[in-house]
Amino acid sequence: MRAAIAELRRSGHRISAPRRQVLEALYAASAPVSADEIAGGLDGRFSSSDPASVYRTLELLERTGLARHVHLGHGPGRYAPASVGERDYFVCERCEQVRAADPRALEPVREAIARAFGWRVRFNHFPIAGLCPRCAEEADGAGYGS
Ligand SMILES: [Zn+2]
Numbered sequence: 001m002r003a004a005i006a007e008l009r010r011s012g013h014r015i016s017a018p019r020r021q022v023l024e025a026l027y028a029a030s031a032p033v034s035a036d037e038i039a040g041g042l043d044g045r046f047s048s049s050d051p052a053s054v055y056r057t058l059e060l061l062e063r064t065g066l067a068r069h070v071h072l073g074h075g076p077g078r079y080a081p082a083s084v085g086e087r088d089y090f091v092c093e094r095c096e097q098v099r100a101a102d103p104r105a106l107e108p109v110r111e112a113i114a115r116a117f118g119w120r121v122r123f124n125h126f127p128i129a130g131l132c133p134r135c136a137e138e139a140d141g142a143g144y145g146s
Pocket residue numbers: 092093094095096097131132133134135136
């Protein structure tokens with residue numbers, strides 16, 4: 001987070017208290033969080049703040065390469081600090097469980113798709129959707145996907 005603040009300063013941006021709080025919340029969250037969740041104070045861990053200003057700060061962080069967003073399900077985009085590294089995501093369509101994965105582990109999948117369809121795909125902006133292991137087990141015999 002210190003590096004992120006330094007980077008913002010270096011690119012000529014002021015570190016106002018609200019901006020600092022967005023950064024703190026982003027780094028404190030264990031999973032990608034939405035602008036509204038940050039504005040709501042992450043369940044009491046931070047004081048609540050103006051959603052529009054949180055959103056503008058997240059956009060600024062993304063423009064400066066300090067944060068990324070991912071769409072997990074039908075809700076709004078969710079943000080994570082860029083410093084956690086590239087992440088691909090799975091999301092369960094039944095229980096909405098999210099799992100992050102190292103993109104290198106999905107490289108064979110990307111290569112297979114590129115060979116078969118010519119598409120170069122990534123799963124860090126829109127995740128792979130389907131059933132998590134538990135829901136898949138429950139759905140066995142229910143004909144999901146057939
Ligand atoms: Zn599930």
